[in-house]
Amino acid sequence: xxxxxxxxxxxxxxxxxxxxxxxxxxxxxxxxxxxxxxxxxxxxxxxxxxxxxxxxxxxxxxxxxxxxxxxx
Amino acid sequence: xxxxxxxxxxxxxxxxxxxxxxxxxxxxxxxxxxxxxxxxxxxxxxxxxxxxxxxxxxxxxxxxxxxxxxxxxxxxxxxxxxxxxxxxxxxxxxxxxxxxxxxxxxxxxxxxxxxxxxxxxxxxxxxxxxxxxxxxxxxxxxxxxxxxxxxxxxxxxxxxxxxxxxxxxxxxxxxxxxxxxxxxxxxxxx
Numbered sequence: 001x002x003x004x005x006x007x008x009x010x011x012x013x014x015x016x017x018x019x020x021x022x023x024x025x026x027x028x029x030x031x032x033x034x035x036x037x038x039x040x041x042x043x044x045x046x047x048x049x050x051x052x053x054x055x056x057x058x059x060x061x062x063x064x065x066x067x068x069x070x071x072x
Numbered sequence: 073x074x075x076x077x078x079x080x081x082x083x084x085x086x087x088x089x090x091x092x093x094x095x096x097x098x099x100x101x102x103x104x105x106x107x108x109x110x111x112x113x114x115x116x117x118x119x120x121x122x123x124x125x126x127x128x129x130x131x132x133x134x135x136x137x138x139x140x141x142x143x144x145x146x147x148x149x150x151x152x153x154x155x156x157x158x159x160x161x162x163x164x165x166x167x168x169x170x171x172x173x174x175x176x177x178x179x180x181x182x183x184x185x186x187x188x189x190x191x192x193x194x195x196x197x198x199x200x201x202x203x204x205x206x207x208x209x210x211x212x213x214x215x216x217x218x219x220x221x222x223x224x225x226x227x228x229x230x231x232x233x234x235x236x237x238x239x240x241x242x243x244x245x246x247x248x249x250x251x252x253x254x255x256x257x258x259x260x261x262x
Binding site for chain 1: 137138139140142143146147149150153154157158160161164165167178180183184186
């Protein structure tokens with residue numbers, strides 16, 4: 001009886017592809033969010049706080065994503 | 073001289089903004105809490121797996137797959153952060169502006185889905201308040217529906233508004249005062 005063929009999942013390539021997709025989604029989302037707050041917000045201070053909270057939360061996550069792909 | 077308000081809406085020369093209202097804080101708090109719980113779910117799951125008795129398959133996976141686990145958790149957290157910002161945007165950019173002449177209802181339904189409606193107080197016919205449920209009753213928020221003298225689509229309703237009875241009273245007072253003012257205005261000659 002022939003054994004099942006085994007194959008290795010190219011995890012590093014998959015993660016890299018996922019990273020690129022996530023980066024595209026992130027950039028598009030950021031532009032859309034920025035557009036809405038610039039055009040429709042009535043309070044500059046709240047707008048600024050929203051931007052700061054958004055980038056302080058998301059940029060480290062982007063960095064972690066990049067570093068973990070490098071480590072794979 | 074007119075003043076430009078939000079959404080490039082021109083206020084009339086002596087029009088006064090009585091109040092601006094956003095949805096109740098409980099609405100955004102509960103939305104953000106759900107997103108945070110979903111966001112942290114994989115981290116909790118990971119911690120539960122780590123607390124289990126070590127099994128050979130899991131041990132070998134954690135030894136080799138740590139960057140992959142970190143990648144997956146970071147990706148999930150990033151998507152959760154984006155969901156949280158979307159919820160906050162939809163909350164903050166939703167607004168009711170009540171002036172002594174009209175009600176301006178700005179609804180930020182989602183990105184690229186925004187509705188801005190103007191309702192003149194003299195055209196309002198009925199304002200109905202609904203506070204339904206334990207939490208809305210305790211925290212005093214609910215739905216306001218207003219019927220206008222026009223097509224059915226010009227009626228409007230908004231859920232989750234704070235102190236709906238206070239708002240109803242404010243609108244009612246403004247409406248009465250507006251009707252009195254209109255009644256006292258001299259009729260312009262032809």
